[in-house]
Amino acid sequence: MRILVVDMTHGGTILASEFSKRKDCKVFAWDIYQTLSEEDKSLLEAQGIELVGESFYESYFHENIVLENDMSRSSLKNDKSNLMVVAPVHCNLPQPPHMTHHQAVGFLLKDQINVPVIEITGVKGKTSTTAMLKEIYRDENPLILSSLGVKVVEDGQEITLQKDISITPASIITAWQLSQKFYKNKVHNVGICIFESSLGGTGLADVGVITNIAEDYSIARGSSSASKAKLQMFKSKVTVCDNESYQKTYSHHYSLNHKPNTFSIDGIGDNVNVKAHIINYGLHKTVFQVKVIDLITINGTSINTSFEVSTFAPAQHHLENTLSAITASLSMGTPIESISNGLKNFTGLPGRTSLSKVGDMVIIEEINPGINVTAVKKAVNMIKGYEKPVLIVGGSYGVTCEEIDETSLSNFLADQSDEVFMILTGDLGLSLWKQMEKQYNYCNSIELALNKSKKVGAKNILLIYRSNFSELGRR
Template identity: 45%
Template sequence: MNALVIDLTHGGFKIAMELLETKYENIWAWDIYHSLNNTQKDLLESKGIKLTNEIPLVDNLDIIAPVHCPLDIEIDLTHHGAVKYILQDWKKSEIPVIEVTGVKGKSSVVGILKEIFNSRQPLVLSSLGAEYLENESVINLKKNISITPASIIETIQLAKNCEYGICIFETSLGGTGLAEVGVLTNVVEDYSIGQGKSKASLAKRQIFESQIICCEKETLDQYYPHLNENILSRINSYSLKNPHAKVNVLNVKYRLDKTFIELDVKNLKTISGKSVSTRLNIETFAPAPHHVSNVLAALTAALSLDLNINDILSGIKRFKGVKGRTSIKKEGNIIIIEEINPGINVRALEKTIKMAQSMKNSIVILGGEYGITCEEIDELEAAKLLDSLKMHTPLILTDQLGKGILKKMESPSIFIENPQEALNYAINKGARKIVFIYRSNYSNLKKR
């Protein structure tokens, strides 16, 4: 058997190297984005991997490419599928795996799951890094690591001396099929991938390879209305407002530091084949509806894995937000809610601003950096949103993104280039609640 690994930028280099230990006799690697340095090229060639810029004319060739591959060719394995194949022997250890994908909320759901399963010493991969919890202490294995599927292999290798009892992996654009429970948080924006040849919803469909799938009911109905019965029988849906979901919100009382949620669980299927029906009362950090949705995703996943309900509720109660993403700070009598995310889009922006507008004496600070992810925020749509909301809550724009949005707005707004100075300005103006929305790279520790 022969293999061609396409795209060495998004984990393909790691996949090509790992395939050396498998059935493939000859391996080619196609660096379509020309991202390899000479050292990497020399390493591949020293291992017998052949560099190419075309499809080799050989028999029995498996083409392995990411789901967002822009080439118009039929592939045999996605990078996600290749990771499952490479890790097939590791998976025999029967350590349970949860994979989390979606457009928004992935890192927050992983953060909640980390609290829920902290007694099992989880091995965790998220956009904030690879880490291992031992006796409730966090051991950082690697800070700057992507959430491409190949990073799952690297995380497991980094943890070779760790005695973890569960794996929680955040994965971009779908799941590998390794998971007992796969979580699809949402598809709030069905952005295009592969230079317009596909969409996020199609790529994230790979999560349905999991044994049990937890999915937001609205996402399920809108983007996946024609799933076959085999997949539907393995889905546990959740919703803030749809009573037909298996986990449905009955009542919510929002507060900044803690929110109270009453839930109805009905006929939820677990990995062992049990059916769970119950009423639950939850206390946790979830100041807005999209935060509650993240809680529902994590709770549904934990129930699907047969975890004790009291342990689930205790873990959710311990959750206080994710540092570097969504969290709350108190400085004297001032409350600062941080929404820091490399993938902020207009829909997420709208939800967060509406949360801020529901608070008295609040100010919104909005800004961020360019070049954080492949998908840039639509500044014109963001400007239209801010104009349409009339911004009864004072708005301060900051940094590169703030400047770009300001140029496209019709209504005037305050611009302060430095984010810290913007924060100081808001405090000096008497704000008691500051919602800080910032588009930042997870690897930029100074912006966390």
């Protein structure tokens, strides 16, 4: 079989390498964004992988290969006359690929991973949901892939196997291989896999989670969208989805073969499986009741129950992430006691949402490379309810492919000026400051912004910063 792997920037090198190890596969690699170094090219060629360009694709893209609809059962036949194209779901090619990168990962790993798998995707909340699931399954030797790195938890101790890793689907292969190297010659091995993945699922998951479709954005040069790409998650054995996204985006989609287990705060909407109600928000701890109605587990069991949860979820969007973790765990058939205890141990996520204290000031950090206007609105609504609030907003450009709508954000922030003292910072803050005609406070660093907050007598500071955690860690 001749295989063309497209896009060496978003995990294609890993996929090309893995396909090249298979018998009777001739692999071609197209570096469509031209990001490969000479060293990377040499490494691919040393594996027998041939580097090609657009002209090679154009010569063959019209060929059709019939594969089974269920990619997990597909096989590669030794047919040298055909070319199978493997490309990311966000890649804008003249013809759809025969296999997406997500599907390729599922195909390559389907006979290797023999433990339960949870996959998490969504526009917002992926990393936080993954972190909560890590706490819930801490005693089961989980393997975790998230935007914060690859980790295993062995005998309750977290061990980082790799930092600075993307959440492209091919990173799942890297995470699994790292875990097998770590556990080689050890008594124990991975007990459960928890994988954060961008733009969909691989089909490997027992439970696939779509946290939300907040601010759906276009991909593939406007020919598709994030919500369409995430349809891949419905190839999971059981799918979990926030109710609003399911009702607005997926409920009438012809390709869905099952209804997901849905979740919502206060049960907004009909037929919600997991509801949060009687909610008492707090900065350090939020306590709420969970009601479960007709939730279906991976074993086909229907659950109807209610219980109390206490965890770190100071605002509505944090609670929504918590519900996604609860619904995923229930869908796995996990005991309620394990879910409650795990969430009780969750105290925030350094580099994303966490609390710190400087003197008499409480600082609520919302650090995220993908912060958008919706996330900012929810966070600001939270801080306005606390004593002597200050809002610090800023960040960097180019930390994700999706940039923020500055016009909408500046208009929203201008409307909040009477309710909360505001400071803008960083490159993003500078641009907003100029758009808002320099009517508000600007500081060129977070340290100066915090000093300014102290001078005005702030008690509670909300720091919203669009950045990678590694960048912020240098401050």
